[in-house]
Amino acid sequence: MIWLVALHFVVGLTVVALGDRGDRRTLAVGAVAPAAVLIWLATELGSVLDGSVIDESIGWAPGLGLSIDLRLDAFAASMVLLVSGLGVLVLLYGLSYFPRQRSGLSRLVGLLVCFSGSMLGVVLADNLLLLATFWELTAITSFLLIGNEHTQQAARAAAFQAILTTGLGGLAMLGGFILIGTAAGTYRLSEILADPPSGSTVTAGVFLALVGAATKSAQYPFHSWLPGAMVAPTPVSAYLHSATMVKAGVYLVARLALPFGDTPGWRPTVVTIGCITMVVGGLRALRQNDLKLLLAFGTVSQLGFMFVLFGSATVATVQAGCLLLLAHGFFKAALFMGVGVVDHQAGTRDLARLPALGRQWRPLGAMLAVAAASMAGVPLVLGFVAKEAAYESLLHQESVFGRVALCAVVLGSVVTFAYSARFVVGTFVAPARRGAGSLSVELAPRGGFLAPIAVVSFATMLFGLVPALLNRLVGVATGVLGAGHLGESTSAHLAMWHGFGAALVLTLATYALGAAVHRWSATAVKAFARAAELPDGTDVYRSILRSMNRLADVVTGTVQNGSLPVYAGVVLLAAAALPSVALWTGDDLPALPPFSDGVAQVALAALVIGAAIAAASVRRRFAAALFLGTVGYGMAGLFVVRGAPDLALTQTAIETLTTVLFVLVLRRLPDRFERTTAIAGRPARLAIALGVGAMVFVFALVAASERVGPPVSDEMTARALDDGGGRNVVNVILVDFRGFDTVGEITVLAAAAIGAVALARAGRQPGDAVGDPVGGAVGQSGPVHIVRRVFNIDQSVSVIFYVMNVASLYLLFAGHNQPGGGFVGGLVAGASVALRYVAGGIDEVRRISPLKPWTILGSGVMIAAGCALTPVLFGHPVLDNGAWSMDVPIIGYVKVSSALVFDLGVYFVVIGLVLMVVEAFGERFAVARSTVPVDGIEEASA
Template sequence: MMLLPFIAALFAPFLVRQLKQNAAWVLAAAPAAIFIYMLAHLGAVSAGETITGGFAWIPSIGVDFSWYIDGLSLTFALLISGIGTLIVIYAGGYLKGHPQLGRFLSFILLFMGAMLGLVLADNFLTLFVYWELTSITSFLLIGFDHTREASRRAALQALIVTGGGGLLLLAGLLLVWNVTGIGSMSELLASGDVMRDSPYYLAALILVLGGAFTKSAQFPLHFWLPNAMEAPTPVSAYLHSATMVKAGVYLLMRLNPAFGDTVAWETILPVFGGTTLIVGTLLAVRQTDLKLMLAYTTVSSLGLLVMLTGLGSEHAIEAAVLYLVAHSLFKGCLFMVAGTIDHEAGTRDVTRLGGLRAAMPITFAAALAAAISMAGLPPFFGFLAKEEIYYALWATNPWALTFTLVAIVGNALMLVIGFAVALKPFLGSPVQTPKHAHEGPVMLWLGPVVLASAGLLAALLSGFVHAGISTPMASAVAGEATPVSISLIPSIGMPLFLSILTVAVGIGAYLAADQLRGTIANVLAAIGWGPDRGFDQFMRGLVRFSFRVTVLLQPGRLDFYVKVTFAFIALALLLPMVLFDELPQWPAWPSDIRFHELAIIGIGILGLFAVIVAKDRVTAIVSLGIQGFAVALIFMLFGAPDLSFTQFMVETLSVVILALVMTRLRLNASDYRPTGERIVSGAIAIAGGLAFTLYLLKVTQGTLDMRLTEFFNEFSRPIAHGANIVNVILVDFRGTDTLGEIAVVTIAGLAILALLRVRTRQRPRPADAPIAPRTADGEA
């Protein structure tokens, strides 16, 4: 089932070419099938069972492609597949006639598959692969309209922020793996206090939070999420309701049993979550674009979920679970409503809309139902979530009172936005809109109606929902049995009074929304700088820094690259030996050395001297071949005739080819270098030679490990069916390596041939033409 969205994505363009927008109905069968399949596990999971499976992916390092289904992952999978079904259908109507509809549906299905894999993954590395895949696919979706600069910027911004957070998450997961020896979520959740008791707990926590906070847009990293509204509305509706932005929340909920219940966890998460809640709602009130208003409330809702997860009490976890489900239903509905208004009326500006109730009655009904749930009013599921939030937060100590006040302000402002989206476009006198407004086709209003109805039914049938969804999910987050029992019948007490206070504050803010919007706008104008502008400044600074580094390290001179390469090789070999006292013992001169051995050494020294004193390039190349022939003779003397033959052939070809190239290129006969440059080059050459000499001496003075030799001796004939062990090694055991070497030599040969042919085709220079001045390295 995890592969089904990817398979559907493969066929999406073909189906759209054949069926046009009706292909969305066919493609929606894929997420619908996943929803039904996951729904079949509801009974087992609600009974306390977990479903696991998988296979070895990279067994050499203990990486499995495994999945883990409990109350948390099952709820997310149901939301992703259920809402995903409606989004695919909605996209078919919203992008009707779009020439790239097939590409869009393919991207949205890939995104769906990535998100499903993320919430079902058990192994750390499998989870990370899907985590990054959501960033990549969201980049494709946000930048779908790639002809617009704003879309490209938003897509790149989302990719950079969430991709950077993904690297932090990878570091955190690897640290947990290294500290605990555990590489899967299921084992980590069963490990008790192993991670909390580790001295590396805080480092791992900060790294993991870096990944979660970037993905779920926590302040001050929230700016990418509203900018992602450049994507088509189906993307916004899906991304904000059930998928990517909740990935960070999912990760925090998943890790709560292993990382929670510490001072750091219960301080960092509530502080950042509460700040995000207030910032998001205030910025939402400032907006007049329906999608931006909803986007900023998504930021605030994510902050509320992070805050509740961080508080970690039983009621806080229950509240987080209820609110996550309620938010997915009403936010998906409202985003699709905003898209339908834009599609049918031609604008999303709330100040240019009004009186659409008669023209769009079904859309209005769905919007009103979702807004009631967003405001936390009965009889919708959002009411249960808000009541449980106040059950969790209310206490008389300053810490609890602070977060209670934060929740009241945040929930009140979300009521303002919910009813601003649901009422202002539809009530009042009709306003002239860019397009003649009318009710959209069934593909546009089906999703909002289903999600709004689900929010109502979930509250009316809360007992069944709690038994199948809320309780298993809360138990998975808490790490112990956590029954959820709240219903539509409120209990008289402080939570109810706080809920009434929230509604009263929200109504007052709604009536003064225009003045409040102006005040917030003035404050933001006075502040001026913000994280979004800071991102642009950071990117410009990064480009400037990269340019300067590139100019410094990539000046375009081959001799500079060679010097730097050999200098760092020498440092990499010499420094460890010097710093860790690993210098080899200098070998004694052998007393039984023979005349022919001395002769070979002499040949090598003569060749070296000949290279140094050579007056022109061709002589230097030919002299350099003497070194190779001396090495070939050493191979022959010490019983390696095949290597000796290879060395003779390589040296001969190298000398011939280099000499041929040098004679065909228009270069100075000699390579003049200033004295200072000669000294630097000589020092680097001596350092490199000394480094390799000391390194080889150290290696040869160690104990010879014969295990690889024994392996080749034992298995060359039975496995590779070859008696010549050297040939078997080259062709079979390291055949891919050999193929790479052949490819390199072939490419180099082709490059040389092309260079020679280009030079040959150049027009001959007249005998009396002046010669262009050349630089020190011989280039004209």
């Protein structure tokens, strides 16, 4: 299963990478991933319907409860059918919806496939933390999809509202998962649901999870983000509403409903939220003239209906909820795709402006009539079977609360019938009645446009006419959702007709009242809707944002005075003062360690202290940079004395390179520091500095003395050769034992490089190229470095450049067993780049490689991340080490490990970082035409 989820992201990111080179055919490429899932599901569905469960688990950090646990049962299979089945249809529908060439189409398709993979991960995840991860991936990808037209303010606002609402809910849900997992002693979802824990902590966790589900499934009062998401292209809306994101919250409630149904307050809370959402969403759907908004509020209403059924937490209501989940996916996909056809061909989806659709539109009209009938719960379609099952299940609830829920569901169903009728009549009947002009025959939709709609409409009717086809799926799904806790049979006996009874009476009353509401005049409908209207969620959302902005203005204006030294002082003072309280109120401080192990340590320590004091005292920036470098070199010397050559080598390379980069930046700043601090403020700075230094020293002593177990380093040293395949323990730690930390660190390096370029560009005028001096390009007003190329220097630099790169490659390849590695090798290569810059400026650096710096940087991150995650595709843990050895003629025995590939990624990141910084802050050198000898570099006016 893991490879199927990963396939979505591989295909999606590949399509995104095509950029503007991709055309409409990328939709067919994107459909490969969900189609593969459908094929796999078809092979496994028989055993799943027999009650079997398919599990896959890959360890990540078992001690922390982190593992990739996937599980396919009958309920997950029904969700996979919706996610992947409708995913294929929506992507194929896009072949007719989108033009052959559309700007940003590859990005949209790739994100849609990643969105599908994220939702697939949600429904297959059997680990709470993994579920939360995929949950957030759906939020991120939906944010990008909703804001696809990022040049439009409405799209940006809708995307921001969606991710803010669902993101905050996701954080609450994650907190709830941690509480539940801690109480249960496991984060494995199937184990928790099989033996649910109890107690106040679990109650809090369940309700926090409910907050996440309510925000994701647009329940009142968090519903306003969903209608706003209609700014996305229609295929995205169809997929989002029918099979993905909004169903995630329903899925979570369904999983928790039966096992945690007896949690205090669970049923009343979930059912109340669902009832309010169902009625409010339906009433607002009645008021819409925009067909997409009508369907969007209809989705809100139907999601509330599902919350009522699953939240009631009985076997019968859960079975009805499973049916409604499938029915809603089918009819809502058909309706949204149909609206897309009308909008695409007619140029509008406004009921007041729609032209008359001629007889050529009858096939589409018939399909949408079937889908709308299912939404309204009319006989012969699946929606009717689901609604009848819902009425029947709620009628058997004897509590007063159950009766109230039944009344709310009937009222919501009346409104649903009314807006369903309004959809069909307003689209296909009303325009002709009011004499609107007919749409051209040539604009009638063709077969390719209608085929996906026909498939889901046919499924809606097939399962409505023969609902027994779903007996096994619904029955087994109800069982895996936890019906065993209630001791009742979960066998489903679905039929199109169950005879006369109270449920049929309620159905007939629903039709009669719904038809009456539909026949009222528009004014009466609006008045009826307003009479029952609750506060608008969008207005509440905007009011909260305005209040937060005003509060932020007040707080910022009070505590932020614009002084960076004050900010740094407050942070450092807090960092020193707060731990000091714990240290001084605790046990006695440990004894001081030996002063030194030799004269060399004392000399190097004195050098470091003196250089640090000098760096803080000198007035010239360049001198301060040199003294900081001296501090670094002194630390490298201490590493050598203590027997850590690898650390010493890395520290030396860092100091050499950073000194050069310091100079690049310092050229753009004044030569001297300004004396801006009053004399009275200097003692405060000195006191803070001394306090922080003393605190760090004492903290190090206490931390070293409080160790209660053997050092981790002992185990790493013992396992480095056998498990990591290397004798250089430091390198093995970086690329194997703690390799995922290294991935995070090089990602930070990449972000720092991007920030450096952004910082440099902030000072340039529009049109200036990277590498031009701030304030003007070469040839314009401003300082230009005039140099004379000296043959001896040029040749020496060329030789040294290649020698340094050979040395860097040696460090790269030898680093797994000897001092070195990708990081220090990259630093040496970066120093060679700096040498080329000193000799010939930015143009000389650009001639080193045809690749752009950001390409090298990004390639390094991708190589390292790919090396870390590739083992997962083959069922191995993250960063699992692999090695290959062979006898090569002449060379002899050669051994290559995956750690070398990982190190290569680090190597490229460091080189890319240096190249980007040089690009950002470097300048062009103009060659002097004068024959007068020039020693070095001189300033001249261009």
